[in-house]
Amino acid sequence: MKLLKLVPDNTNIDFVRLRGIAFGLTLLLSVIAVGLTVYKGLNFGVDFEGGLMIEERFAAQPPIDQVRTVIEQQNVGDANIQPIGDGTTLSIRLPVQSGGDEGATNAAVKKVEAALAAKFPGATFLRYSTVSGKVSGELVRNGAIAIVLAILGIGLFAIFRFEWQFGVSTIVAIVHDLLMTLGFFALTQFEFDLNIVAAVLTIIGYSINDKIVIDDRIRENMRRYRKMEMREIINLSVNETLPRTVMTSVTILLALGALLFLGGHVLRGFTAAMILGIFVGTYSSIYVSSSLLISLGLRAEPEGGAARPGRGGIENAERVGPRN
């Protein structure tokens, strides 16, 4: 049986040669992402901004203007209305109710539901959530702490298991992934909520996974080819792991694709973030973290260790030359 090979055997792409251009591009994109996030801002979900969100399903596609009029007559503040999926479901966002206590919020939910049900027979709520301003502040803080802790924890692990250069380059690459994700959400104005924080943490986990695989190969090749130039080792390692990188990305994208199209609207933002993360994470593995290792001055031969005999037997027992 002839097996499918997405990546031909023995690729020899000079990834490192494009390093300069890639750094420039990465820097530019990062600056744009930060700019977008700062100036355009993120479209925070109800859990991060406080307020209330009602998801209402109608018997038939309702005219949004009419729905807005009905809601605004209830005197509950400006409504942000968005259709979901086929348009029979609307997401209705309202600001934190004045008075701030549960009574006001409860009353607002009740009023809106009653008014909608009266005007549009057959309308039922699918879900709603209310978050007070205080709690939403805490959720934002916890989310930020979680992301920072994850980056630090993983960076420390990388420093502990590898050389410090790996730790630093990994952290830089993850920060890049994070900025790109934020920029994406600022650009598209997709709702940024708690689930997206979970997606970001997963992206970090996946991206790290990818980097560790390449770093691991770099470390192995550094031991195996002691005399080789660093840029060659990195090119070799990235090429050697390329089939795996592509395979894994494709399998995860297949799984995520199923989720994106079939998993229902609640998970759509989450899945979109993850798919973006797969691309960004793969890019940063090659062009941020690996390439950065050269700039950080990683040397194949540790100081004073030039003549040190290799650790394992097998790696050194039979040296197979680089495949170029």
Next chain:
Amino acid sequence: MLDFPRWKVVSIWAFLAVLVALAIPSVVPGLNARLPVKIPTINLGLDLAGGSYLLLEADTNDVAATRVEAMREQVQTEMRRQNPRIEIGDISSRGGQLSFLLRDPSQVDAARERLLAITGGGAGMTGQREWDIQVVDTSRFVLTPTQAGLAQAVDRAMQDATEVVRRRIDELGTREPTIIRQGSNRIVVQVPGLGNPQALKDLLGKTAKLEFKLVDQNADPAQLAKGQAPAGSQVLPYPGSQFGFIAVKRSAIITGDMLSDARQEFEPQTNAPQVSITFDAQGGRRFARVTQENVNKPFAIILDNSVISAPNINEPILGGRAAINGGFTTESANALAIALRSGKLPVALKVVEESTVGPDLGKDSIRAGIIASAVAVALVVAFMLVTYGRFGAYANLAVVINVFVILGVLALIGGTLTLPGIAGFVLTIGTAVDANVLINERIREEFHRGRSVVQSIELGYKEASRTIFEANVTHAISGIIMFLLGSGPVKGFAVVLLIGIATSVFTAVTFTRMLVAGWVRRTKPKTINI
């Protein structure tokens, strides 16, 4: 590496079989009911089952204020009881402190001794003072609650509040509610399968502090209008009355804790809903005595510091029973009866976060989740098969088993599957094969370098295992952080992710190595197609 003794093969299969078996009751609906032994099943999160999540927060200032009020009453009673009686005046509980003046400065020592006794003898069980007692200007006492004392009071109040919340929700007859204290002053309530949480919120929003107090008929309406009451009385709102407020005596005849039962009933004459209450022995005696002494005077029925009604005492009430009327609907009377039965909340609770998912959306989400998972598995399986052939098939068997193993572990630890959890599930399917991709690519690489089949496989597993370990540890770090800091649905995602990481290492590495080893031993292949 490829040496698998029979006992090892048997135990690996047995181990996986047990975990897969644990998953079956969760997957096949209605099976558990027919099994002789109950196997734990996976709980569905609120976003899948439908239901309400409420985050309740207690106002700690409220606890502090109540505590100072209670101390005020205690001090007044205690000082009156002393022999010789200690006369006090100018008592105030403003600014979170209790301060009062002794009429006779020579009684300072006696008063201080009494105060020490009622504030816990200077040191409570924890060895920390709950109140600071100061004497200023020779005869003025100032009692300030200490931080430690206040924290303890909040803790006690929250413990009681959690209990009361539990009793009230149980009274509603909902199934499997989760009620957990969170942090110093919050309670998380999760009630699955509740169509409309309004009744629940109404119930939890009531402190249900019930008091019967005599009406102060001597109060001057003009003074009342300014919110001033004669000494020993207080002004309370009385919705629906002539002035909208009323003066009542400070000391209560009956409090809610003297009830033994409360029921919703209908008033025999008018058929209006009412709440009938039964006093306990002590409450019954007190009520009988007070009503005997105060025939033809009105008393106020006060709920949460607002007067419901102020009926006249026409004759002594000796039966230990009374009824509360006051414009109830059947629902509101029933809610009040439940609230009174379950005791008053020691502190008012506010809903600071709520999320309610209707049953329709939950069903849609489950269906979509199952379809998405099935399609994801099918796509990944097909892709692995066309890319790695036999080795892909082994990896696929591992993935499919892993799906059930994750469900089995989730059921075993009593975990909850949430909507993001399903996403974690689908994602795990994608990442689980990553280990096999790493291994297979490595085997391929080694084989192309000219090693023998056995050597390539051995080296492939050995080299890839190190990478897999490191990659999974870092992945787990972000999962653990998500679990610790995430709330609700995010936690559900993290749990599935973490279980998936642990089980996939076992199924993707150990289990497939055993399958490959078995194949190599049986057929002694000269070449591999990978």
